[in-house]
Each structure stands twice: as structure tokens, then as C-alpha cells.
Amino acid sequence: MAKIEWSDKLSVGVEQIDNQHKELLRIANVLINAVSLGREVRVLENVLKRLREYTVFHFNSEEELMGDIRYPGRGDQAVEHARLKKEVKDYQRQIYKKEGLTPDEVLEFIKDWLLKHILTYDRELARFIHEQETSAKPVDIDESEDK
Numbered sequence: 001m002a003k004i005e006w007s008d009k010l011s012v013g014v015e016q017i018d019n020q021h022k023e024l025l026r027i028a029n030v031l032i033n034a035v036s037l038g039r040e041v042r043v044l045e046n047v048l049k050r051l052r053e054y055t056v057f058h059f060n061s062e063e064e065l066m067g068d069i070r071y072p073g074r075g076d077q078a079v080e081h082a083r084l085k086k087e088v089k090d091y092q093r094q095i096y097k098k099e100g101l102t103p104d105e106v107l108e109f110i111k112d113w114l115l116k117h118i119l120t121y122d123r124e125l126a127r128f129i130h131e132q133e134t135s136a137k138p139v140d141i142d143e144s145e146d147k
Contacts, residue, residue, distance in 0.1 A: 003029045004110060010118055012126035016065070020058045021118055027051045028110045035106045044095045052088045059085065062125070071128055077121050084113055 004025050011018050031047045059081040066074040091109065 002107070003032065004107075004115070010115070012118065012122050014126050014129055017062065017122060017126065020054075020061065021114075021122070024051070024054060024058060024114055027054055028114060032106050032110065041095060045092070048088070048092045048095055052085070052092060055085060055088055062122075066125065069129065069132060071125060073121075073124055073128070077125065080117065080121055084117060087113055 006022050006025055010021065010025075012021075027047065027050055031044070031051060034043050034047050063074065063078055063081065065071075066077060071077070087109070091106075
């Protein structure tokens with residue numbers, strides 16, 4: 001089963017967010033690997049629990065950042081975060097109920113869930129952050145020109 005590799009295409013250019021996304025991908029790859037190797041349900045439950053916990057941490061971190069910078073899309077992003085947290089919880093429930101998951105289903109879930117979120121919602125957040133940074137930079141004035 002193929003792993004999801006980190007690439008510059010996934011980077012939003014905000015170190016804190018990118019580092020958290022890398023960790024989410026790492027955990028997701030552990031899950032994909034565990035499913036593809038047919039690991040026992042307990043192992044899958046533990047990995048999904050870790051994915052869910054880290055997802056909550058990451059989304060809370062993003063939402064705190066959005067509040068700090070007064071990001072206008074915060075409400076939409078929070079709704080999306082709630083939806084994604086529910087999806088992870090539903091996957092946990094499927095595994096707990098021993099409903100079969102194939103590696104391809106997990107991979108599609110991760111791609112649809114995590115990659116789509118990064119490439120849409122988080123890119124918009126990063127664009128706003130970069131715009132704020134650009135507009136907040138002081139203008140350099142060469143003092144020699146005043147002489």
C-alpha cells in the first residue's frame with residue numbers, strides 16, 4: 001500500500017501548521033500500513049485513537065490561531081473541523097464494531113479528509129496569514145537618501 005508522502009505541494013508555508021500536518025500524515029500512514037498488513041482490531045483502534053486525538057489538538061490549535069489573527073473564515077473552518085472530527089469518530093466506530101475496512105477505503109478517506117482540507121481550507125488560512133504579515137512589515141527607508 002502506498003504511503004502519502006509530504007511534498008511542497010502540501011505546504012501552506014506556515015511552519016506551525018505544516019509541522020502539524022506532517023504529524024497527521026505520519027499517523028495516517030501508520031493507519032494505512034496497519035490496515036494493509038491486516039493488523040488486529042486493537043492495533044487499528046489504537047492508531048485511529050491517536051489520529052483522532054491529534055486531529056482534535058491540531059484543529060484546536062488552528063482555531064486558536066484563527067481567533068488570534070481575527071481570520072474572517074474562522075466560522076466556516078470550525079464547521080469543517082467539526083465535520084472532519086465526526087468522520088474520524090465514525091471510522092473509530094466502524095473498527096470498534098469490527099466492520100471491515102480495506103486499505104483502499106482508508107486511503108481514500110485520508111485523501112478526501114486530510115489532503116482536501118489542507119489544499120482548500122488551510123491554504124486560504126495561510127494566504128490570509130501571509131497577507132497580514134506582508135501588510136504589517138515596516139517600510140525600509142534608506143537613511144542615506146535623506147542626506
